[in-house]
Amino acid sequence: xxxxxxxxxxxxxxxxxxxxxxxxxxxxxxxxxxxxxxxxxxxxxxxxxxxxxxxxxxxxxxxxxxxxxxxxxxxxxxxxxxxxxxxxxxxxxxxxxxxxxxxxxxxxxxxxxxxxxxxxxxxxxxxxxxxxxxxxxxxxxxxxxxxxxxxxxxxxxxxxxxxxxxxxxxxxxxxxxxxxxxxxxxxxxxxxxxxxxxxxxxxxxxxxxxxxxxxxxxxxxxxxxxxxxxxxxxxxxxxxxxxxxxxxx
Amino acid sequence: xxxxxxxxxxxxxxxxxxxxxxxxxxxxxxxxxxxxxxxxxxxxxxxxxxxxxxxxxxxxxxxxxxxxxxxxxxxxxxxxxxxxxxxxxxxxxxxxxxxxxxxxxxxxxxxxxxxxxxxxxxxxxxxxxxxxxxxxxxxxxxxxxxxxxxxxxxxxxxxxxxxxxxxxxxxxxxxxxxxxxxxxxxxxxxxxxxxxxxxxxxxxxxxxxxxxxxxxxxxxxxxxxxxxxxxxxxxxxxxxxxxxxxxxxxxxxxxxxxxxxxx
Numbered sequence: 001x002x003x004x005x006x007x008x009x010x011x012x013x014x015x016x017x018x019x020x021x022x023x024x025x026x027x028x029x030x031x032x033x034x035x036x037x038x039x040x041x042x043x044x045x046x047x048x049x050x051x052x053x054x055x056x057x058x059x060x061x062x063x064x065x066x067x068x069x070x071x072x073x074x075x076x077x078x079x080x081x082x083x084x085x086x087x088x089x090x091x092x093x094x095x096x097x098x099x100x101x102x103x104x105x106x107x108x109x110x111x112x113x114x115x116x117x118x119x120x121x122x123x124x125x126x127x128x129x130x131x132x133x134x135x136x137x138x139x140x141x142x143x144x145x146x147x148x149x150x151x152x153x154x155x156x157x158x159x160x161x162x163x164x165x166x167x168x169x170x171x172x173x174x175x176x177x178x179x180x181x182x183x184x185x186x187x188x189x190x191x192x193x194x195x196x197x198x199x200x201x202x203x204x205x206x207x208x209x210x211x212x213x214x215x216x217x218x219x220x221x222x223x224x225x226x227x228x229x230x231x232x233x234x235x236x237x238x239x240x241x242x243x244x245x246x247x248x249x
Numbered sequence: 250x251x252x253x254x255x256x257x258x259x260x261x262x263x264x265x266x267x268x269x270x271x272x273x274x275x276x277x278x279x280x281x282x283x284x285x286x287x288x289x290x291x292x293x294x295x296x297x298x299x300x301x302x303x304x305x306x307x308x309x310x311x312x313x314x315x316x317x318x319x320x321x322x323x324x325x326x327x328x329x330x331x332x333x334x335x336x337x338x339x340x341x342x343x344x345x346x347x348x349x350x351x352x353x354x355x356x357x358x359x360x361x362x363x364x365x366x367x368x369x370x371x372x373x374x375x376x377x378x379x380x381x382x383x384x385x386x387x388x389x390x391x392x393x394x395x396x397x398x399x400x401x402x403x404x405x406x407x408x409x410x411x412x413x414x415x416x417x418x419x420x421x422x423x424x425x426x427x428x429x430x431x432x433x434x435x436x437x438x439x440x441x442x443x444x445x446x447x448x449x450x451x452x453x454x455x456x457x458x459x460x461x462x463x464x465x466x467x468x469x470x471x472x473x474x475x476x477x478x479x480x481x482x483x484x485x486x487x488x489x490x491x492x493x494x495x496x497x498x499x500x501x502x503x504x505x506x507x508x509x510x511x512x
Contacts, residue, residue: 065363068361068363069360069361069363070361071357071361072357072360093358093361097354097357097358101354225363226363
């Protein structure tokens with residue numbers, strides 16, 4: 001799908017003759033090259049998982065978080081340029097806080113997704129800004145139940161049952177489609193997400209990775225939090241076992 | 250402090266602004282309007298708290314007065330803050346609600362760091378001291394006396410903490426504190442009878458003794474109390490209950506005995 005956008009790709013405020021904004025498409029490439037990020041909507045909540053590629057053995061485990069809490073009831077998983085992602089997370093937190101200051105109640109997930117999308121889109125409108133080199137998956141649980149949104153560098157935001165970004169997104173999406181999400185609980189969901197991430201991880205190209213899992217469900221009191229350690233270890237073990245089974249074939 | 254300020258001002262909201270000598274006035278300096286808080290409107294009376302073996306116990310009544318009227322009788326003046334603390338307030342109730350909002354913002358952004366750490370009672374007390382003192386310096390105080398108690402793991406194990414901060418920013422840490430009329434009626438009892446490592450039952454008895462004295466002698470207290478405790482397991486705010494009072498004193502039976510009148 002790559003075409004040379006000679007001359008029309010120098011600025012985000014330039015359209016190409018066939019109606020594309022190349023800078024935004026290039027930004028999407030940055031997302032496509034990052035570690036896989038997966039989000040699914042189970043019947044009682046949301047599960048977010050990230051394949052955090054470890055670039056150096058010197059890095060402390062648990063550092064460079066890719067999943068952030070943006071409010072009590074929502075979390076944001078970031079794919080792409082980490083520094084750009086921090087900016088989006090910071091803006092999302094302040095949007096959620098200012099909404100609560102003005103209206104006296106927690107922001108709805110839909111509204112929050114709208115605001116994130118507007119902010120990301122904003123940076124595609126001016127030549128002195130560049131688009132964000134990251135896509136985000138926003139999972140939240142409010143009065144309307146659990147919801148999952150994905151916001152791309154172009155600023156589009158859609159609501160999903162399951163979404164994936166990054167290197168292994170095609171394979172991940174295929175796996176997600178196989179799941180019966182409406183019958184899955186979050187407890188089962190975290191095992192499935194772990195399996196997917198371990199499955200799409202390319203051992204040849206990238207060596208080490210850390211699995212980051214978070215959830216918002218009835219069990220976590222509808223609050224966004226890291227999956228508790230025992231459940232995380234169980235999920236990792238199940239995922240590794242599934243991988244070995246696949247390799248054995 | 251809270252009880253006296255009312256008497257200086259001559260009573261609650263019924264006093265017209267012009268006759269108030271101690272307060273400031275709406276100063277509109279050029280283009281910028283400045284606010285000066287003159288007096289509180291809906292106020293809660295004393296809060297008492299003390300450290301005991303497992304943590305901190307705090308108690309107050311559930312009343313809020315509007316001047317001399319006992320307007321609201323089911324007001325919760327003790328709330329949990331984060332995982333490790335409880336806060337009780339006397340004074341202007343709306344200012345307490347605002348303080349709870351600030352604490353909510355504070356604990357939310359602390360929670361979102363997700364780094365295994367959480368704000369303890371000492372940190373909350375420190376934060377509130379800054380807030381209260383800075384407002385006082387702008388002549389627009391949050392008209393409260395706040396009591397913060399909690400337990401948090403420290404370098405020496407589980408550390409109990411109990412502190413107080415009031416509307417002018419005076420703050421300290423103690424084994425037992427009281428606000429408002431409690432300063433005058435409850436503190437002497439606490440000083441005499443508090444000791445280290447009281448059991449929960451002993452602590453409740455001591456607190457009830459103080460609450461009863463306040464009920465008899467403080468005209469803005471009502472016979473409906475809430476006790477709250479904070480331990481390493483978390484905070485518990487118990488449902489409201491009443492104390493038994495005794496009015497059968499002989500002097501009450503014939504009140505006109507010393508001053509017989511004609512009607």
